[in-house]
Amino acid sequence: MNYKLICIDMDGTLLNDKKEVSLLNKEAIKKAHNKGVHIAVCTGRLFTSARYYANLLGVAAPIISSNGAFIREQGSNEVIYNVPLGLENCKEIEKISSKYIVNKYYNEPDTIVSAKGFSDDYLYVTQNKMLPEEHRVNLITANNMDGYIEENSNKILKCIFIDKDYDKLNEIREQLLKIENIEIVSSGRDNIEIMKKGVSKGQAVKKLTNYFNLKREEVICIGDNENDISMIEFAGLGIAMGNGEDKVKALAGYVTDTNNNSGVAKAIEKFIL
Numbered sequence: 323m324n325y326k327l328i329c330i331d332m333d334g335t336l337l338n339d340k341k342e343v344s345l346l347n348k349e350a351i352k353k354a355h356n357k358g359v360h361i362a363v364c365t366g367r368l369f370t371s372a373r374y375y376a377n378l379l380g381v382a383a384p385i386i387s388s389n390g391a392f393i394r395e396q397g398s399n400e401v402i403y404n405v406p407l408g409l410e411n412c413k414e415i416e417k418i419s420s421k422y423i424v425n426k427y428y429n430e431p432d433t434i435v436s437a438k439g440f441s442d443d444y445l446y447v448t449q450n451k452m453l454p455e456e457h458r459v460n461l462i463t464a465n466n467m468d469g470y471i472e473e474n475s476n477k478i479l480k481c482i483f484i485d486k487d488y489d490k491l492n493e494i495r496e497q498l499l500k501i502e503n504i505e506i507v508s509s510g511r512d513n514i515e516i517m518k519k520g521v522s523k524g525q526a527v528k529k530l531t532n533y534f535n536l537k538r539e540e541v542i543c544i545g546d547n548e549n550d551i552s553m554i555e556f557a558g559l560g561i562a563m564g565n566g567e568d569k570v571k572a573l574a575g576y577v578t579d580t581n582n583n584s585g586v587a588k589a590i591e592k593f594i595l
Contacts, residue, residue: 331545332365350587354594355381366509369431374457388479390526409475418497429480433460437467483514507549524552
């Protein structure tokens with residue numbers, strides 16, 4: 323098959339455990355791009371964070387962010403797809419979260435909002451210290467979250483709960499499942515990610531496939547976690563990482579090496595180059 327679009331998850335896939343893009347991954351991606359293959363980064367992260375890593379690839383790569391809620395070209399302001407979580411969904415999430423002491427964040431394309439503030443070891447606090455200003459994520463502490471949601475619900479793309487108490491997260495997930503108009507996935511055992519109904523990486527890859535006038539058979543998707551399943555199922559060839567979850571591997575057409583061993587590069591070498 324002549325594949326023409328590769329959609330690559332970031333954390334646990336494109337990035338190694340040190341949150342770096344290996345030289346082998348960069349070289350393979352550039353070679354594929356030079357052959358005319360479209361490259362897209364597909365992540366649960368917000369657009370601003372994903373753009374920094376996409377820039378490291380050295381190719382023009384559209385970015386699917388917030389688990390498929392937002393697609394934007396890397397080097398322009400063109401928004402290809404945008405599906406906010408919605409005011410009523412945010413209100414329902416607030417009702418449920420008020421029963422628990424838990425870390426909860428609302429993600430916009432360039433901003434993360436929390437009622438509790440951000441600890442020094444929070445991922446984006448740490449990364450912001452190392453990045454130039456144009457690549458930093460805006461971190462807002464909202465003293466009145468209900469008011470913030472009322473004014474900004476058209477920008478909120480995703481809500482994420484993060485906690486090391488897995489039993490608590492499972493209980494919250496059971497409560498969230500009662501909300502009809504949302505999608506729930508996880509990108510790790512310690513989180514729950516919520517988007518509007520119908521939003522998924524798979525749906526976003528479908529939108530991007532149509533945008534490039536391609537067939538799904540011409541698409542490769544590479545990922546490692548639960549939130550990657552929808553795009554792996556959509557793709558002509560779904561590839562799981564060697565470090566991926568067992569359920570992802572079971573659904574994939576091929577399992578490559580791990581994220582720490584440049585599994586993305588090895589998959590591209592096998593099927594593209």
